[in-house]
Amino acid sequence: MAFISRICATSRGSTIDAVGEGRYRVCDRQAHCAEVQGLWQAYETLRLQEQRTTS
Numbered sequence: 320m321a322f323i324s325r326i327c328a329t330s331r332g333s334t335i336d337a338v339g340e341g342r343y344r345v346c347d348r349q350a351h352c353a354e355v356q357g358l359w360q361a362y363e364t365l366r367l368q369e370q371r372t373t374s
Contacts, residue, residue, distance in 0.1 A: 322339065323336050323337065323338055323339075323344075324336065324337045326343065326358070326361070327362075327365070329365070329369065331347075331348060331369055331372065332347065332348025333345070333346065333347050333348065333365050333368055333369055334346050335358075335361045335362070335365055338354065341356055341357060342354055342355070342356055343355055343356075343357070343358060343360070343361035345361050345364040345365050345368065347368045347369070347372065348372075351368070353368075
């Protein structure tokens, strides 16, 4: 079983969790999630998700 660690939580309800082996789960406040490789990609995914919710 992988140990999941919260990396970031924004005021808009988005989160980034480390899921192991360089992979990250990025979720918005409606629990729409994406799993990506690398922390930079996780932050980019979070930024794009939050841009969509404000448009």
